[in-house]
């Protein structure tokens with residue numbers, strides 16, 4: 001597949017520049033499928049997968065489902081890491097790459113460190129709760145004894161569009177709900 005120079009995703013790392021790898025688009029497409037599941041369930045559409053770097057197999061998948069599961073930790077990354085841990089029968093996931101369609105929050109980033117995820121690839125930034133680049137410098141400031149390589153921008157437009165569609169539809173539904181109440185009151 002190959003990424004043209006003009007539309008190459010942005011990528012950064014606090015380590016050496018993390019190269020966007022050939023398979024990143026393919027794996028992020030699977031993470032987008034998980035995000036679509038969240039969208040279909042009425043949850044904020046975020047999806048994640050964990051890939052075993054040695055075998056090249058998907059060992060965990062997850063979509064954002066805190067409402068459905070009544071669980072504030074049911075973010076896509078957490079669910080994918082839980083499944084990956086069970087697949088490996090080990091909470092340490094090295095060597096593994098986690099793909100997620102939105103910049104991770106503090107909780108998920110912390111769990112990635114605990115799980116010794118080797119590499120993180122995320123699609124688009126989360127300006128409110130993103131903890132990799134949007135706020136703070138969690139990976140740089142804490143004296144973690146694990147260095148997580150990361151890059152961003154793979155399928156960023158696709159992820160952003162899905163999120164924007166979701167929130168636009170939610171706003172429209174709220175608005176329609178209000179006007180519907182008014183309509184119901186109209187004789």
Ligand SMILES: [Zn+2]
Pocket residue numbers: 075077104105106107108109
């Ligand atoms: Zn999270």
